Amino acid sequence: MKYEAITTSTLVEPPLDIDARKRLKQQLRQAERWNRSKAFLLVVPLLLFVGITFVMPIIEMLHRSVYDPLVADSLPRTVAALKQWDRQQLPEEAIYAVLAEELVSLQEQHELSKVAGRLNSEYSGMRSLLSKSARRLSRKDTITRLIDTGSVRTAMIDIDQRWSDIAPWAAIKNLSSRYTLSYYLAALDMRYDENGEISAQPEQRQIYKTLLLKTFAISALITALCLILGYPLAHLLATLPESRSNLLMIMVLLPFWTSLLVRTTSWIVLLQTEGVINDVLIHLGLISERLRMIHNMFGTVIAMTHILLPFMVLPLYSVMKNISPSYMRAARSLGAKPGYAFIHIYLPQTLPGIGAGAILTFILSIGFYITPALVGGRSGQMISNFIAYHMQTSLNWGLAAALGGILLAMVLLLYSVYNRLVGINNLKVG
Amino acid sequence: MSLPSYATPLERVGFHSYRLYCFGVLFFLIMPVLIIIPLSFNAEPYFSFTEGMLNLDSSAFSLRWYADMVNNPQWVNALKNSIIIASASTLLATTLGTMAALGLSRRDMPLRNAVMALLISPMIVPVIIAAAGMYFFYTSLGLAQTYTGVILAHAVLGIPFVVITVTATLTGFDHSLTRASANLGAGPVYTFFKVTMPLIRPGVISGGLFAFGTSFDEVVVVLFVSGAEQRTVPRQMWSGIREQISPTILAVATLLIVMSVLLLITLELLRRRNARMRGLRE
Numbered sequence: 135m136k137y138e139a140i141t142t143s144t145l146v147e148p149p150l151d152i153d154a155r156k157r158l159k160q161q162l163r164q165a166e167r168w169n170r171s172k173a174f175l176l177v178v179p180l181l182l183f184v185g186i187t188f189v190m191p192i193i194e195m196l197h198r199s200v201y202d203p204l205v206a207d208s209l210p211r212t213v214a215a216l217k218q219w220d221r222q223q224l225p226e227e228a229i230y231a232v233l234a235e236e237l238v239s240l241q242e243q244h245e246l247s248k249v250a251g252r253l254n255s256e257y258s259g260m261r262s263l264l265s266k267s268a269r270r271l272s273r274k275d276t277i278t279r280l281i282d283t284g285s286v287r288t289a290m291i292d293i294d295q296r297w298s299d300i301a302p303w304a305a306i307k308n309l310s311s312r313y314t315l316s317y318y319l320a321a322l323d324m325r326y327d328e329n330g331e332i333s334a335q336p337e338q339r340q341i342y343k344t345l346l347l348k349t350f351a352i353s354a355l356i357t358a359l360c361l362i363l364g365y366p367l368a369h370l371l372a373t374l375p376e377s378r379s380n381l382l383m384i385m386v387l388l389p390f391w392t393s394l395l396v397r398t399t400s401w402i403v404l405l406q407t408e409g410v411i412n413d414v415l416i417h418l419g420l421i422s423e424r425l426r427m428i429h430n431m432f433g434t435v436i437a438m439t440h441i442l443l444p445f446m447v448l449p450l451y452s453v454m455k456n457i458s459p460s461y462m463r464a465a466r467s468l469g470a471k472p473g474y475a476f477i478h479i480y481l482p483q484t485l486p487g488i489g490a491g492a493i494l495t496f497i498l499s500i501g502f503y504i505t506p507a508l509v510g511g512r513s514g515q516m517i518s519n520f521i522a523y524h525m526q527t528s529l530n531w532g533l534a535a536a537l538g539g540i541l542l543a544m545v546l547l548l549y550s551v552y553n554r555l556v557g558i559n560n561l562k563v564g
Numbered sequence: 565m566s567l568p569s570y571a572t573p574l575e576r577v578g579f580h581s582y583r584l585y586c587f588g589v590l591f592f593l594i595m596p597v598l599i600i601i602p603l604s605f606n607a608e609p610y611f612s613f614t615e616g617m618l619n620l621d622s623s624a625f626s627l628r629w630y631a632d633m634v635n636n637p638q639w640v641n642a643l644k645n646s647i648i649i650a651s652a653s654t655l656l657a658t659t660l661g662t663m664a665a666l667g668l669s670r671r672d673m674p675l676r677n678a679v680m681a682l683l684i685s686p687m688i689v690p691v692i693i694a695a696a697g698m699y700f701f702y703t704s705l706g707l708a709q710t711y712t713g714v715i716l717a718h719a720v721l722g723i724p725f726v727v728i729t730v731t732a733t734l735t736g737f738d739h740s741l742t743r744a745s746a747n748l749g750a751g752p753v754y755t756f757f758k759v760t761m762p763l764i765r766p767g768v769i770s771g772g773l774f775a776f777g778t779s780f781d782e783v784v785v786v787l788f789v790s791g792a793e794q795r796t797v798p799r800q801m802w803s804g805i806r807e808q809i810s811p812t813i814l815a816v817a818t819l820l821i822v823m824s825v826l827l828l829i830t831l832e833l834l835r836r837r838n839a840r841m842r843g844l845r846e
Contacts, residue, residue, distance in 0.1 A: 166672065169670070169672045170672045170673070170674055172667075172670075173667045173668075173670040173672055173673040173674075174667065174673065174674060175667070176663050176664060176666050176667030177663075177664045177667040177668060177673070177679060179660055179663060179664070180660040180661065180663065180664035180683065180723065180727075181664075181679065181682070181683075183656075183660055183719075183720065183723075184682065184683060184685075184686070184720055184723065187698075187716045187717065187719070187720040188685070188686050188694060188720045189682075190697075190701055191694065191697030191698040191700065191701035191702070192689070192693065192694065192697045193697075194697055194700045194701040194704075195693065195696055195697035195700060195701075198700060363589045363592070364589070366582060366585055366586050366589070367586050367589045367590065370582075370583070370586040382590060384828070385590050385593055385594045386590075386593060387828055388594065388597060388824065388825065388828060389593050389594065389596070389597050391777070391824040391825075391827055391828050392597050392820070392821055392824045393780075393781045393798065393817070393820045393821075393824065394781055394783075394798075395781070395783060395798050395801045395802065395805070395817075396597070396600065396801075396817040396820050396821060397596060397597065398805070399600070399801070399805060399813055399814070399817050400596040400597065400599060400600045400817070401596060402611075402805065402809070403599065403600065403603060403611045403612075403814070404596060404599065406611065408610070408611065408612060409611060409612055410599060410611075410612050410613065413612050413613070440592065440593065440596060443589075443592075443593060444593075472575060472578070497688060500690075501689075501690020501691070501692060501693070502690075503690070503691065503692045503784055504783060504784065504802075508802075508805050508806065518690060518692040521692050521693070521696060522692060522696075522787075525696050525699065525788070531700075534696060535696065538692070538693045538696055538697075541690060541692075541693060542689065542690075542693050545688060545689060545690060546689075549681075549685075549688050553681065
């Protein structure tokens with residue numbers, strides 16, 4: 135420091151002219167810029183890494199949730215011809231002919247089932263309608279003869295009565311653009327109707343709104359349970375003398391550090407019909423018939439509460455640790471009853487901890503996959519499980535991506551609230 | 565907190581029931597973890613205590629599920645895979661994460677909060693979303709069903725932990741030490757290894773342990789990105805639970821619990837060492 139002072143003072147004397155001052159300022163700015171870029175250069179490799187291995191995959195998923203080129207690529211001429219169609223009356227003979235030709239060529243290339251399946255999700259019955267029509271139309275010479283005589287429309291209506299309806303045509307038109315909101319609409323139990331307007335799905339096909347609400351309800355329930363169980367415990371840990379609270383802290387941290395699958399396994403062991411808890415209850419004579427506590431919502435809620443409880447206890451603990459006990463003592467000595475002192479003095483000071491813990495628990499539980507998948511059965515399934523189902527089983531990737539997009543939006547919203555409230559710089563682990 | 569001597573009887577009841585409640589919650593937390601351990605020594609293929617076990621009859625206990633685990637090539641292979649994948653991804657996450665934390669802890673870092681939010685996001689975004697996206701993107705890059713793919717994915721999931729722990733260690737880091745080192749003629753790399761690293765080592769190691777633990781416990785990404793060849797221990801447990809649950813899983817689970825106890829102890833020692841080195845009181 136002293137050296138700096140000396141060099142600066144020797145530099146300053148004699149007073150600098152304007153040019154020299156400008157030069158100095160410029161040099162300083164350059165040095166600062168260089169420092170900034172040095173700091174940034176250290177972060178760049180990681181930014182690139184996270185960008186490629188994490189952000190790009192998510193962008194790709196979001197892209198898939200709106201990008202649906204199947205119909206436009208498979209039936210290009212029909213799609214072009216339907217552009218002018220007004221959805222009011224049946225398309226003209228020429229459009230029927232174009233579709234018939236394209237169906238036949240798809241059938242020959244064995245490509246029909248994919249596009250028929252996609253159209254089926256828009257208008258049920260489309261799969262059978264298309265394959266039946268394609269099969270009949272691709273009989274030898276049928277199509278050329280029909281086109282020559284200009285009777286494709288009549289023939290197709292003969293094959294299936296549904297071709298006299300505008301619904302299948304509307305389905306094709308609805309899915310004809312490459313970029314579509316139809317997956318998001320489907321994820322919210324809505325669809326484009328025959329007029330191309332957004333309307334609700336028929337009652338029996340509505341499942342996702344209930345699913346979203348259920349996911350919210352389960353997460354809220356788990357968050358509430360964690361708060362009820364965690365608040366007194368955090369208080370005990372924060373107020374006990376260090377030597378004893380350390381031991382109890384280990385009992386909170388050990389489950390936190392234990393593998394998720396191990397904890398889920400132990401809940402299966404405990405809760406199953408032939409499991410430990412049922413054995414104990416029977417032995418004590420509290421129940422006569424074994425309870426069904428797993429592979430349903432009850433199992434999911436219990437196991438997830440256990441898994442997420444440390445995420446509630448730890449932020450509460452770090453807030454409570456910094457609350458001086460003298461506030462409560464002062465309140466009591468001024469005549470407040472314990473309950474009154476707690477509600478008006480202690481509770482308000484712990485609100486930041488409640489907020490942080492509750493948001494963290496809620497964020498983690500709405501995206502939870504493993505535990506509901508293993509112990510949830512049918513009733514304990516959450517939104518993540520449906521994403522996995524559409525990814526792996528039904529192979530409706532667009533719908534999986536749209537559900538993922540909705541879940542992501544909810545999580546990011548909560549994350550920004552958390553950031554505002556707590557600041558990610560205060561995020562701690564362990 | 566203890567009860568003052570002037571407490572009313574009602575307050576005494578309240579205080580004791582509060583204590584009892586807290587111990588109930590602690591029991592709820594710890595019991596499911598501990599119950600696995602004795603059950604893994606069961607001589608019978610049951611998931612409950614047999615009469616013999618309750619009477620502490622030595623013939624009711626056995627190591628057969630441990631033997632089963634060691635002799636099963638699937639489990640051995642899964643363990644090998646888990647170790648390879650977790651080590652490689654930890655190395656990657658720790659190197660990149662420590663570098664970034666060094667940059668982030670400088671005062672002149674531009675866009676600090678935005679960058680931090682981005683780097684921590686793998687911890688916040690539900691794994692199922694990341695896994696689904698990785699399935700699409702890694703397939704298009706030819707990384708699906710390869711070790712590289714799983715390692716990259718696990719590294720990015722471990723990065724937030726490294727960034728958080730190392731940045732935390734670096735707050736309060738005395739930057740005049742590095743300036744002094746530079747003043748004495750040391751280059752930046754030499755300074756890093758001889759001055760900075762010894763001081764932040766506890767943070768780096770605990771970040772690395774977090775990253776290792778994350779990878780060692782991760783199953784969702786493995787389900788989507790890996791192939792049959794890259795089966796890890798959690799993946800093997802997953803199919804064990806879903807398909808035919810055998811008590812061998814309890815033996816594996818017990819080993820994993822022992823591992824987390826060791827991890828917890830190491831982290832606590834590191835935390836104390838870090839506090840000591842920075843002159844904080846315990």
